[in-house]
Amino acid sequence: MQTFLVFLSGLVFGIGLIISGMSNPAKVINFLDIAGTWDPSLAFVMLGAIPVAFVGFRFIEKQGQTAFNEPLHLPGTKSVNRSLVVGGFVFGAGWAIAGFCPGPALVAMGAGYGKALLFVVAMIGGMLVHDHVYKRMIKEPQLA
Amino acid sequence: MIGLATVMLMCFKGRVAGISGVIGSLMQVRNAPPGHFSWRIAFILGLVLSSAIYGLFAVVPASQIDASYGLIVLAGLLVGFGTRMGSGCTSGHAVCGLSRLSVRSIAATFSFMASGFVTAYIVFHVLGVA
Numbered sequence: 001m002q003t004f005l006v007f008l009s010g011l012v013f014g015i016g017l018i019i020s021g022m023s024n025p026a027k028v029i030n031f032l033d034i035a036g037t038w039d040p041s042l043a044f045v046m047l048g049a050i051p052v053a054f055v056g057f058r059f060i061e062k063q064g065q066t067a068f069n070e071p072l073h074l075p076g077t078k079s080v081n082r083s084l085v086v087g088g089f090v091f092g093a094g095w096a097i098a099g100f101c102p103g104p105a106l107v108a109m110g111a112g113y114g115k116a117l118l119f120v121v122a123m124i125g126g127m128l129v130h131d132h133v134y135k136r137m138i139k140e141p142q143l144a
Numbered sequence: 145m146i147g148l149a150t151v152m153l154m155c156f157k158g159r160v161a162g163i164s165g166v167i168g169s170l171m172q173v174r175n176a177p178p179g180h181f182s183w184r185i186a187f188i189l190g191l192v193l194s195s196a197i198y199g200l201f202a203v204v205p206a207s208q209i210d211a212s213y214g215l216i217v218l219a220g221l222l223v224g225f226g227t228r229m230g231s232g233c234t235s236g237h238a239v240c241g242l243s244r245l246s247v248r249s250i251a252a253t254f255s256f257m258a259s260g261f262v263t264a265y266i267v268f269h270v271l272g273v274a
Contacts, residue, residue, distance in 0.1 A: 002156060006183045009152040010190020013161065013235075015198050016145030018205065023195075026208035032264040045146065046238055052147025053243035060154050072158035074244075077231075080251045087230020088237075088252045092259025094222025097267055098211045101234045102227060103163040103191060105220075108207045111195035115209045119220040126224020127168050134225070 002068055014107045020045040023107040025099025032096045094126075150240050157183050162236020163191070164227035215273070230255070 014023075021027040022045060030039040065071060095101050100108070100119050108116035150161040166184045195204050211219065227233045230252050232241065237256075241249020267273050 003182055003186045005156040006153060007186040007190045009149050009156060009161065010187040011194050011197060012145055012152060012190075013149035013163075013187075014191040014194025016149055017191075018194060018198050019145065021205070024205060024207045026210060029210075029264060029268070032260045033268050034261060035265055035269050046234075046242075049147035049150070049239045050243050053150045053239055056147070056151030057154060057240075057243055060151070060158075066158040067155050070158050072154070073160070075160060075231075075241075075246070075248075077248060080248055083229050084231060084248055084252050085255045087226045087228070088255025089226070089259040090222050091226025091230055091233060092256030093263040094219040094224075094226060095234075095256065096260040096263035097222070098216050098219030099209070100219065101163075101223065102167060103233070103235050104207075105223075106163070106167075106188065106191040107194050108209070110192035111204060111207065113207055113209060115211070115213070115216050116207070118213065119216050119223075122217045122220025123224035123227075124167065124171065126221040126226075127164075127171055127228045128224075129221070130225045130228035131168070131171065134229075 013103065014110070016049075017104050017107050022101075023104040023111075025104075025108075028099040028101075028104070029096065032099075146235075146239060147243075150235070150243070153187065159183070160236055160240045161187075162232050162240060164223075164233035165231070165236055168228055226256070 017023045020042070022042065027039065028042065030037055031042040060066075061072065061074070098119055100116065102123060105116050105119045105123065109120050153159055153161040166187055170181065170184050170188070198204050209216070223233070230237075232249070232252060234256075237249040237252040242253060
């Protein structure tokens with residue numbers, strides 16, 4: 001039952017992305033490309049989702065547990081560090097080039113778009129490179 | 145609906161609906177604790193099947209993907225690497241994080257929005273990619 005409700009959460013998320021136009025890269029690029037035929041409507045998607053989540057999260061955090069009486073797993077890190085900002089820059093660049101961020105890419109992949117599938121495969125590749133190659137590299141002692 | 149979905153996941157599983165984080169965690173197969181995979185797979189499956197289920201009731205709007213295959217691969221690599229390095233994407237930072245007034249997420253959202261606007265300008269107007 002719980003797993004089904006989690007599936008339903010993903011489903012509602014995906015349908016929200018479809019209705020809002022986030023799953024259409026051309027629309028996303030029109031939002032990011034201010035100097036083109038700028039379409040600011042996606043800003044309202046974000047601005048619309050935040051109050052709903054704000055109120056909902058407040059309520060659940062006050063309860064202190066899930067509907068199944070399990071503890072909440074809230075991100076606890078507070079510090080703004082370099083990798084957070086640099087990672088954001090790298091992600092933003094990729095987002096603007098293809099018009100896909102991770103969620104919409106999964107939705108479009110499910111709709112049968114070959115390019116979306118290719119994007120998801122490359123994205124997983126990028127994640128693996130970060131977790132298995134890059135992280136190991138920065139842990140290596142600096143060569144003098 | 146996106147806001148509702150994030151609240152649903154928090155309510156049912158106590159997790160932040162960060163899509164890049166969910167995918168990334170699925171790739172961590174070594175020493176995975178019990179229950180590591182099932183909810184994440186269920187959530188991803190919901191996203192992947194959303195077009196098909198939406199299509200049962202209405203016409204799914206087309207996704208127009210103009211980028212060439214090469215650019216798609218480049219963009220995918222950047223998005224994958226960047227979301228792992230920056231601990232999140234649009235869903236985790238801009239929707240969930242901003243709603244929780246997380247300073248980290250505000251910084252991350254500024255970072256990828258700024259980068260998105262600048263990159264779009266460079267790619268489509270300076271480099272002239274159609």
